[in-house]
Amino acid sequence: MDHLMTVSNLKKSFKDHIVLKGISFEIRQGEVLCFLGPNGAGKSTTINILTAVLGSDEGEIRFKGDRISKKLRSYKQSIGIVPQDIALYEELSAESNLRFFASLYGLYGSRLSDAVEEALLFAGLQDRRKDKVKTFSGGMKRRLNIACAIAHHPELVIMDEPTVGIDPQSRNHILSSIKKLQNQGMTVIYTTHYMEEVEVISSRIIIMDHGTILAEGTKESLKEDIQNEKRYIIEVEENGTMEHDDFFSVEGVKSVKIDGNTFEITSLKGVENLDRIIALLSDHGEKIRNITSEAASLETVFLKLTGRKLRD
Amino acid sequence: MRRFITILKMDLVNLFKNPVLVGYNTVFAGLLILILGYLCGGDYSESKTAYQYYTVSLIVYGMLNGAMTASNCFMERDIKRANLRIIYSPVGSFCVYFSKMAASFLFNYVLHTLLLLVLCPLVHVSLGSNPVFFVVLMAPVELAASAFGIFFCCVFHCEETTSTLLSTVINLLCFLGGTFFSLDGMGSLMAFITKISPVRWLNEAFFTLSCDSSLRYFWPVFITALVLSALLTAGCKLCFRTEDYI
Secondary structure, eight states: OOEEEEEEEEEEEETTEEEEEEEEEEEETTOEEEEEOOTTSSHHHHHHHHTTSSOOSEEEEEETTEETTTSHHHHHHHEEEEOSSOOSOTTSBHHHHHHHHHHTTTOOHHHHHHHHHHHHHHHTOGGGTTSBGGGSOHHHHHHHHHHHHHTTOOSEEEEESTTTTOOHHHHHHHHHHHHHHHHTTOEEEEEESOHHHHHHHOSEEEEEETTEEEEEEOHHHHHHTTTTEEEEEEEESOOOSOOHHHHTTSTTEEEEEEETTEEEEEEETTOOOHHHHHHHHHHTTOOEEEEEEEOOOHHHHHHHHHSSOTTO | OHHHHHHHHHHHHHHHTOHHHHHIIIIIHHHHHHHHHHHHOSBSSSSOBHHHHHHHHHHHHHHHTHHHHHHHHHHOHHHHHHHHHHHHSSSOHHHHHHHHHHHHHHHHHHHHHHHHHHHHHHTTOOOOSSHHHHHHHHHHHHHHHHHHHHHHHHHHOOHHHHHHHHHHHHHHHHHHTTSSSOOTTSOHHHHHHHHHOHHHHHHHHHHHHHHSOOOTTHHHHHHHHHHHHHHHHHHHHHHOOGGGGO
8 A cells, every 4th residue: 555644753742741752654545544542642642743733843744755844735635634622613503514614625616515415424414404513412513523524525534532422323323434434545544542443443553652652553463463372360359478470380371460359361372271370379378259361352462562451 | 815704704603693792792881881871970071971981981991802802702612622623724824813803803893883873872972073983993993902812812822811811901901091980080190090091092082083073093093003903913923823722
């Protein structure tokens, strides 16, 4: 696939706080690139720089080979942005909002009317077109928020956590809409901290934390690294004597995390060692309350890379 | 230009759909003039009635408060979020703040002119032998007030801070300028402060137009307000940063 955008060595600080520590990545034509990371990872700052609202301290962004700072207007014309907050005029109707925002991108007359119709269809709001936005549910507002960004048919759509705080039906509608956008040839950058969304829509994933890129690849390639591992979560009545090092006497154990009465044990997949771990716990007088076993998932990839859960 | 006009129209729609702003600039201002005029009754001074005094001085007060309309139009929380899309779009950043300035100017100018059209015949207030001068002089003052509000927003990046500061500054200047009642009888120091207050001179310009039909202060006020508007607009260009809108 061709590179639509190339980002090199992006750095940003706010006073003494370093938010981005020199990240580089590229965006390929027609893909859905998901940025995954907990709050404070630097996702929104990256997005704000990509939307040209925020300047970077260092680094370069090229869109179709040109530096965006050199061709800012044409770059802005080519992108659509879905901000994290609902960015709509609440006192106006869905149709008026769409007409206004689309006209800012140079659409007038029949082209504008067609674009508005398409966007209303996309958002599933044809029946509510004349209603004021303030009468809409959260999910409807979110859908309209996206429709306003794609009405002018941008080449690249940048979405910053567009599904925050909505019901499952609206979330599903939005996720299937993103797949539709991709099928129409649009490229999408999508930030989220919902792992399940990434599983559904991503072509490629960038995992960020503390202003750096920890890993990059397809969900399959990211999982591959830990395909040979499995994770046991063992809960005991009351942890008395067990320490990290005790577990490493069992063959195949790679890492151990102790959180109160819960042990998270990562082990090599081919080694059948659960019975020996249980025996070890019994020898130490621990009473097991619950055991679960997890296969490789994006959540485990993330946990391995960052040492914390996505929503910690 | 077409996109600027589109944004301007939307800003005007948002302002005229705001019942608080419309009410404040029409019903509230009108009632205040009527009540104060009635309470003070009779002649306020040798040359003007109480209605005359409060109509002119409270219209000047309303014009200055146009700065708050501008800050509301620019950075009021809900509007600001939607305005963020204008920043994302391929329009120059000049359009963003200048459209707000123009919209709040037009909004205030239209409403204050309408208020005068209703009030003047109702309470027999004269705007001078040729009221056109009075209405024309209102324009640069309204523009300067709007520019003042937008400039404050560009500097402080926040509607709440801007409104608090503007409200304090405007009310203080108006109080010291004798907008609500004359301070001339409150000692020589107050009389001196009143004399140097810019609002006093603004009032003076409109009073000489309405009571004496004199153009003595017309051009100085007209030109000063226009120059101030231009300077404040230039200041906005220097201070406005798109990231303040995030």
